[in-house]
Amino acid sequence: MTIVLGTPTAAGVREAMGALREWQDDGAPMQLHAGDIGWNYRFGTAETAAAVRTWSRGGRILAVGMLDSPTVVRMTVAPDAFQDEELARRLVEDFSLPERGVLPGGAVSIEAPVGLLLHDLLTEEGWGVDEPWTPLFRDLADAVEDPGVPIRVIGPEQAQDFADVLRSAFKTTRPTRAYRHAMSAGPFSSDARCLGAYDDQGRPAAVVTVWSAGPGKPGLVEPMGVHEDHRGRGYGRAITLAGAAALRELGSSSVRVCTLSSNVGGIATYQAAGFEARPEIGDRIRTA
Template identity: 65%
Template sequence: MAIMTRTPGVDGVDETAGVLREWQHDGAPVQLHPGDLGWFRRFGAEATAAAVRTWSRGGRVLAVGLLDGPGLLRLTTAPDARRDEELARRLAEDVTRPERGVLPAGGARVEAPVDALLHDLLSEGGWGVDEPWTPLRRDLAEPVEDPGARIEVIGPGRAHVRAAVQRASFDGSTFTDGRWRAMAAGAPYADARCLVAHDERGDAVAAVTVWSAGPGRPGLLEPMGVHRDHRGRGHGRAITVAAAAALRGLGSSSAVVCTPGSNAGAVATYASAGFRPLPEVRDRVRPAVDRRTSEEP
């Protein structure tokens, strides 16, 4: 049977997130997570649907991609399809040929699991590798320690607080309470939490959103940020420990996060919160586009 590429549409995004949920397990490489679709949902249902691609054979979805910014495709496959040659060749053709409607001509990047055959095919096609990223994971089998700060779980009435910390944590952020509401309206947010840490004066100093993929599966931190006026005081560790506790409360088996390998401060913060660095990963790249941040595409 032929492999079909499609954009699922608004009604199909929730189903696609469900497929991604089923592919998450602790033995897998860190990969595209339903929470990534959930975080993108801040731009609205239609924009999220337009950014999603699926590859199917015989009615079964084998791969899911998210166009997470200009020239960037974040991609994963079913665990048993990583080395599927027919799928890998179709993916390589689709990301290489602009007329397929996946990536534009010129500079582009593809994020894919490290064990995917697609890496080999893109390398053969002249794609290089981008700067390294460091995935980190914390096992959640045991109870999580107290974060040592007052942690607030954000609801609609306090969305403006969450949004303000986000803007103060990431230069150029366009996150607003309206975008928070758009995000929270998506199905993935039913298994998510937004947390804000407050200091001893009551100021909101750090924030995180955590995304569960269901009981017994890895949960995701995306994004985590510390207010630029309150850095260097342990607030990053506190909100990260709180994130791990929230995911454990949601039934997650582990908590995962990914940060640029060059960001030694972020790696150290996650490590101080009990996260263990995993082997670095690199995107496949055709030169001439800026690398993504974890905040805005």
């Protein structure tokens, strides 16, 4: 049967997120998570649908991708399709040909889980490997330590706290109050928890959003940030612990996150919160 590349409608995005939830497994490598698309809903429903791509055969979704930017696609495939040659060759074609509507010509990159036949074919086509990222995991079988600081749920009323911390943490003007409202309107938003750590003056010091893929599945941290005025005081560890505890309450079996290996401080924060670093991975890049 022919493999069909599609840009789904809003309803189709829900189907794609459902597939991603099903594919999550503690033994699987770091891969695109339903929470990655959930976080993208901060830009709105139409924008999120336009960023999603699906590859289907016989009506079954085999692969899901999300454009993180016009030149970066993050993707994964169904567990039983990691070595599917027909799918891998179709993916290479669709990533390589701008007219397919996935990536443009020129310099682009692909984030894909290790173990895919896709990587072998990209190497044959001359694709390189970009700077390394470090995946980090924490098992949630046991109770999570108390974070030791006041933790509050970040709801619509605290949307400004959420935006202020992220603006400071990532040195950007993009996060707004609307981010929190738009995320809450997206599919599976009930599986997300947005939390804030506050100092003894009641000021927001750090925030985290975590995403469940359902009971017995690994959850995701996306994003976590500490306000620049509160760095070096343990708030990153505290809010990460709070997020892990929230996922455990939702039934998640583990929690995972991935950060650039050059982000030594970020890695240290996650490790202080009980995460274990796994072998480095790298995006695939085409430089021209």
